[in-house]
Each structure stands twice: as structure tokens, then as C-alpha cells.
Amino acid sequence: MKRKQDNSARYFCEVEVTEGLEHITKGELTELFGAAVALVPADRPGEVRFTLTGSLGELRRLQTIYAAYVVCDYAVPRPRALLGDAHFRRLLEQIESVRALNPNSYRSFSVAAAGSDSSVMARIKEQIAAQTGLALADDRGDLLIRIRPSNAGWQTLVRVSARPQVTRSWRVCNWQGALNSATGHALIRLGKHRPNDVYLNIGCGSATLLIERLRHGKAGRVIGVDIDNNALQCAQANVTAAGEPAIQLLLGDMTSLPLLTNSVDHVVADLPFGQLSGSHTANVEMYPRALNEAARVTRANGQFTLITHEMRLLDRLLRESPYWTNEQSIQINLRGLHPRIYVLRRTLTSF
Numbered sequence: 135m136k137r138k139q140d141n142s143a144r145y146f147c148e149v150e151v152t153e154g155l156e157h158i159t160k161g162e163l164t165e166l167f168g169a170a171v172a173l174v175p176a177d178r179p180g181e182v183r184f185t186l187t188g189s190l191g192e193l194r195r196l197q198t199i200y201a202a203y204v205v206c207d208y209a210v211p212r213p214r215a216l217l218g219d220a221h222f223r224r225l226l227e228q229i230e231s232v233r234a235l236n237p238n239s240y241r242s243f244s245v246a247a248a249g250s251d252s253s254v255m256a257r258i259k260e261q262i263a264a265q266t267g268l269a270l271a272d273d274r275g276d277l278l279i280r281i282r283p284s285n286a287g288w289q290t291l292v293r294v295s296a297r298p299q300v301t302r303s304w305r306v307c308n309w310q311g312a313l314n315s316a317t318g319h320a321l322i323r324l325g326k327h328r329p330n331d332v333y334l335n336i337g338c339g340s341a342t343l344l345i346e347r348l349r350h351g352k353a354g355r356v357i358g359v360d361i362d363n364n365a366l367q368c369a370q371a372n373v374t375a376a377g378e379p380a381i382q383l384l385l386g387d388m389t390s391l392p393l394l395t396n397s398v399d400h401v402v403a404d405l406p407f408g409q410l411s412g413s414h415t416a417n418v419e420m421y422p423r424a425l426n427e428a429a430r431v432t433r434a435n436g437q438f439t440l441i442t443h444e445m446r447l448l449d450r451l452l453r454e455s456p457y458w459t460n461e462q463s464i465q466i467n468l469r470g471l472h473p474r475i476y477v478l479r480r481t482l483t484s485f
């Protein structure tokens with residue numbers, strides 16, 4: 135870890151991502167930073183590690199991550215050793231490298247560590263407060279510092295943004311069962327997109343996938359359909375906050391869409407899992423009809439990217455469907471649930 139914010143500085147970094155979608159973030163890193171990033175092996179699922187040569191602030195451009203950290207390793211057996219002069223100076227340099235990105239954003243800090251109530255951690259926090267002038271906050275401090283054991287000793291990680299990157303400024307309305315934006319963005323990156331595509335989100339809820347689609351790149355037309363007027367009001371608030379007036383929101387049923395046959399290039403859906411949203415009984419009735427209706431409106435060779443927790447139901451429906459080929463499916467870990475993302479291709483079979 136180096137403090138200097140110039141293009142030759144090299145940082146050891148880690149980003150938190152949805153388990154199962156690490157490869158999407160690796161692709162995003164390569165696309166954004168090319169040879170400036172060199173991947174290194176990660177210890178746990180849901181982590182991507184790399185060295186970055188350049189400016190740390192550039193990590194804020196990543197869309198598929200929950201949060202990015204700059205990492206510092208110490209070959210010490212116990213965290214008490216971090217209070218030693220040389221080690222503590224390195225920790226302060228690490229903190230300053232992040233503060234320097236936005237000097238006015240940081241007034242407080244939090245420490246997340248195993249045993250964070252221990253007397254050693256209390257001394258580390260006291261010292262950080264004394265040396266940086268930042269106020270200690272229990273949690274949700276502007277600057278987040280994680281302290282944890284590593285293979286070689288101990289590690290400190292400092293988050294490079296004051297809020298986790300998954301928190302989008304456009305999200306002014308929360309919707310129960312909304313997909314987090316980082317996972318939504320990764321799901322979008324699993325599809326192939328063209329700047330003139332007609333893009334349809336069935337069951338659009340609060341518009342996460344619509345907004346993230348336009349953050350990813352241009353589209354010809356972007357349409358969201360939901361059966362619930364409250365969801366559409368929430369979506370409208372988010373769409374307005376995002377400054378994306380071209381997104382069209384329609385009240386409608388995904389089993390009978392207000393759209394022409396063969397009029398859409400790409401359908402996307404975060405289908406009701408049957409837990410927070412909908413029920414299994416309702417899904418058994420709705421999924422086959424929604425799958426057929428999506429096939430009706432999608433052009434031959436178009437795509438349907440979806441996420442669901444109803445894997446058994448969907449796998450059976452796909453085996454029976456003449457309209458969809460399953461090109462890829464990925465199981466992910468979403469806060470303890472293990473839904474699957476499917477990337478389907480519309481066959482040439484006419485509707």
C-alpha cells in the first residue's frame with residue numbers, strides 16, 4: 135500500500151462482491167483498468183483481490199461491487215503489535231490515502247474487527263482518533279477500517295468510499311424485495327447488449343435493473359412493467375432521481391404484456407422468489423405463463439436474463455419450453471439465500 139495519489143502508486147486492494155459473481159467483477163476490473171490491475175488469489179468466496187497501479191479513487195467507478203478496500207498486511211502475531219511505531223504509521227498512511235481522495239467527506243470512523251471490544255482494539259481506536267482527528271463512531275462512521283487476521287499475520291482494510299458503493303444515490307425509494315444494485319449490475323453484464331436494443335424488465339419493482347442497464351450502456355428503448363402501482367410509483371421516484379427520463383414504466387401483467395410480438399431484444403427479470411415477494415403456489419401458476427409471454431414479445435435469438443429462487447420449477451419449465459435455450463446458469467449467495475441467475479436465448483421457434 136502506498137500513500138501517494140499519483141499514477142505510479144501501487145495499491146493492494148480487495149473488493150466485496152456477490153458470491154458466485156466474482157468473475158463478472160474480474161471482467162469489469164479488466165475492462166476499466168486493463169494492465170493497471172493484476173489479480174491475486176482471494177481467500178474467501180465473495181472477495182476479489184488485486185494490485186492497482188494508479189489512483190485509488192478510480193475504484194469508485196466499479197459498479198458490480200458492494201465496497202472496495204485498500205489493504206495493508208503486517209507480519210505480526212497479534213493485533214497489539216499494530217500499536218508499534220512503524221506499523222501504526224503504516225495504518226495512518228493507509229487512512230490518509232483514502233481521506234485524501236475526498237478530504238471533506240470524512241469526519242468520523244468505525245472499526246470492524248473480531249474482538250472489537252477488547253482492550254487492544256480500544257487502544258487502537260483511541261490512537262486513530264488522536265492521530266487523525268476523526269471522531270469514533272460505533273458503526274456507520276464515514277471511514278470504515280476493518281482489522282482481521284490473515285495468512286501472514288494481520289491485515290487492515292480501509293474502505294475507499296464514505297458509503298458502500300452498492301448504495302446508489304438514485305435510490306430514493308426502497309422496495310421490499312428489491313435486488314441490490316451491485317448484483318443487478320452484474321446480472322446485466324451477463325447478457326450481451328447493443329446500444330439500440332429494446333430492453334424490457336418484467337416485474338420491475340423499484341427500477342433497479344432498468345437504471346443499472348442504462349448505467350452499463352446506451353439502449354434504444356428501456357421499458358419496465360409491474361402489476362403493482364405502488365411499485366411503479368417507487369420506480370418513478372428512483373428513475374427521476376437517476377435522471378433517466380427515457381425509461382418507460384407501464385402498469386401491466388407479465389403474463390399478458392402490453393407489447394407487440396417480436397418487439398423486444400432483451401428481457402430481464404428478478405422474478406418473485408415466493409418468499410418476500412409472491413408465493414410458491416402463485417409462482418407455479420405464473421412462471422409458465424410469464425416464460426411464454428416473454429417468448430412472445432422477444433425476437434428470435436434475443437435474450438432473457440433472470441434471477442429466481444424457484445430453480446426446480448424453472449428447470450422443469452425450461453426442459454419443456456420450445457422457446458428458450460438455457461445458455462448459462464449461476465448459483466449465487468444473496469444474504470444467505472441461494473438463488474440462480476439464468477441466461478436464456480430465444481430459439482427460432484415461432485410463437
Ligand SMILES: C[S@@+](CC[C@H](N)C(=O)[O-])C[C@H]1O[C@@H](n2cnc3c(N)ncnc32)[C@H](O)[C@@H]1O
Pocket residue numbers: 309311312313314336337338339340341342343359360361362365386387388389404405406407411412420
Ligand atoms: C422481486 S420483485 C422485483 C424487485 C425489483 N427487481 C427491484 O429491484 O425493485 C418482483 C416484482 O414483480 C412484480 N410482479 C409480481 N407478479 C407480477 C405480474 N404478474 N406481472 C407484473 N409484475 C408482477 C411485483 O409487484 C414485484 O414488484
